Amino acid sequence: MTxxxxxxxxxxxxxxxxxxxxxxxxxxxxxxxxxxxxLKVIKKLRRRVHLFIRRRMPYP
Incomplete structure (x- = not known):
């Protein structure tokens, strides 16, 4: 197609x-x-924060 x-x-x-x-x-x-x-540093920090929050917060 053109x-x-x-x-x-x-x-x-x-x-x-x-x-x-x-x-x-x-x-x-x-x-x-x-x-x-x-960008690599930001991604690493984001991953660490996510894992920290995930460990600290109980899921329903």
Whole structure:
């Protein structure tokens, strides 16, 4: 199917399709690595808190 054909089909079903009007800049590798490290720490802390709460709270 062509993009136009898919666009018409989506319109018939009540949806719409638009192409992005911008492009993302290249990501800064250092910032990306920093973000990934922070995300890992947050996930570990979240997991620890969840396990702590789970152990402390009785379930019905």
């Amino acid at each position: 993009r136009g054909g898919i666009n018409l089909m989506l319109k018939r079903w009540g949806f719409s399709y638009t192409r992005p009007t911008y492009t993302l800049k290249r990501a800064d590798k250092n910032k990306q690595e920093s973000f990934e490290r922070q």
